[in-house]
Amino acid sequence: MIYVILIIFLLLLMVGAAVYAVVQKDLLYAVIATGVISLVLTVMFYILQAPDVALTEAAIGVALTTIIFLITIRNTLRHEDEYYKNDKLKTPSK
Amino acid sequence: MRKFIVLLILAVLGYFMFDIFSGLHLGEPHFVNGVKDFYLSKTVSDLHVANTITSIVVNFRGFDTLGEVTVLFLAVSAMGSVLYKKRHEAGTRTVLFASSNIVRSGSKLLFPAIMLLGAYVFIHGHLSPGGGFQGGTIIATGFLLMLLAYRDFKVSHHILSYVESFAGIIFVVVGLFGFMGGGTFLQNFMPAGELNELFSGGVIGIIYVMVGFKVAAELTGLIYTILHEKD
16 A cells, blocks of 8 residues: 555656656756656666666666756756847857 | 678678578567566576576577667767767866865765776676666766866776777677577577576676676766867
């Protein structure tokens, strides 16, 4: 019974984080939300007795993907609608 | 002369490929029914491998693993070729701000431990959960930590490419050794050993160590290239 409650809670957390990542205009928060999805997915894999996949998901999903997205945001724009507000960016450079 | 050698190698490979695939009888019902029971029973009785997933991934489906490693290599090399021209010199990147003393000291402490964990995971791939891919990504995470903490942390692309190439070559050579004694590609030709011992499972240990080195080198190179990209 406690496992069912735990799994339902984790699934709801995943869906909530996914919806938050789509709705959020600040891309930094959206990337952290996708990291939360991977973290919860790691716990889910471990509960479902797949520790191999859990290790992979922890290393790639939580660490590497999040960091790569963070670097991309730092090199480009942080807010989703910033591109259209900024007049300079509307004309293609060169 | 070189063309002749290439043709000769291709002919030998083609002969063995034809020999294997002509005796397979693809599409017959025994491909659908009994495979899972075969895997589960053979893993413990013949191979003496404690981790069933590892025995399937490396031994029964070793060719698929080679394909996965090749796909990862292609992705990383494509990314490197796109980003190669517009990267900073080593130690002069402006992507990230300087980190504090606490982060630097802490990551220096954590780095050897992460290396050890990654090496443990891919050396003990046939005994405990994990394997080459997992251990390689853990090691790449350690390098990522050092690259984030220290602005002038350098990783030699030459060493990375040599490690990556040699690991791939050894994987294929171990696979070719399976042809000895009339076997197939990636056939397990080494003695199986005792269950739950470190030296058990035949070629699984060698192949997973090589996969671990290959994945670690590829992902470290990927992170290094991205971190040194110009705006």
